[in-house]
Amino acid sequence: MRTAAVIGTGLIGTSAALALTARGIDVHLRDADPDAARTAASLGAGTVDGPEGVVDLAIIAVPPPMIASVLAACQREGLARCYTDVASVKAGPRQDIAALGCDTVHYIGSHPMAGAERSGPLAARADLFEGRTWVLTPTPDTDTDTLNAALELVALCGAVPVVMDAEAHDRAVALVSHTPQVLASLVAARLEHAEENAVRLAGPGIRDTTRIAGSNARMWVEILSANAGVVADILEELAADLGTAVTGLRSMQAADEAKRAEGASTVEDVLRRGNAGRARIPGKHGAPPTRYEVVAVVIGDQPGELARLFAEAGRAGVNIEDVLIEHSTGLQAGLVQLMVAPSAVAGLTSALQQRGWRVRSDR
Structure with a gap:
């Protein structure tokens, strides 16, 4: 890879551009907001000047609902030999791409599993993807050259490639990313009108639980809208578990000792299931979980x-x-x-x- 185009100079697009320019790739930046593209260029992410010819890879870093239309426009222009996007959902954009009749031989979906609470080019970092998983979701007819171009992008950004089906990817990120975002926001919302003395007691537990609640709300509405059904399914399951926990807690206040014991057992089961799930999260460098x-x-x-x-x-x-x-x-x-x-x-x-x-x- 010698040349690339990045369409969309937010956090992810600019971070990818910074990583590529740091490795000698000529990167051409575009954004619907020219100021954002100029800001990214001033950070060393590339140039806002157009390429002289066809670039090797175009990286589309726009919200999921816009992926298909931007890809179609870039392909009509003949901007690149290969194309990828970096949206956090894959199935919806793929359906839109098929509906518009885009060339899917030279396109591959992708999603770097990295981000930050802040958004925009000023939050970007060249090392944002170092050591992080980068999912690739080829279409049934994605050719080898396009897959290899995406793999080279992942390698240049220091990430670890994982190939998945688009629908399986969306179910996975709903579980490990999108649902936690909603839950963190719901917990943090309890603090909005809490008494000052209560908030001052906040320790690492509440800080860890609500860290991602500081993320950009408008951006997350766009992400969730593209994966809303799957996230809603998981939240319904969580709501059922929450109802079980509430019932158990109420029982722990009962006058009857047997009822209290039953409630305690119910709550303990919820907590132990949490222990079991937490233990499945991979440890250092993706190794099995290690106890420290x-x-x-x-x-x-x-x-x-x-x-x-x-x-x-x-x-x-x-x-x-x-x-x-x-x-x-x-x-x-x-x-x-x-x-x-x-x-x-x-x-x-x-x-x-x-x-x-x-x-x-x-x-």
């Missing part, structure tokens, strides 16, 4: 403290698998939770305590 233990360290909120802590963990020969920082309300300090292998807990705890850190572990 926590070494919690009190840390001052000043420059250099976190780097010093990591350096001392390194000197102790301990690999930090994950990290979580909980900031203290009203104090210039926080709690850093270092996730490490169980065998490393004792050694790391001892090493840090010897260096004067206030440490506690799960043990």
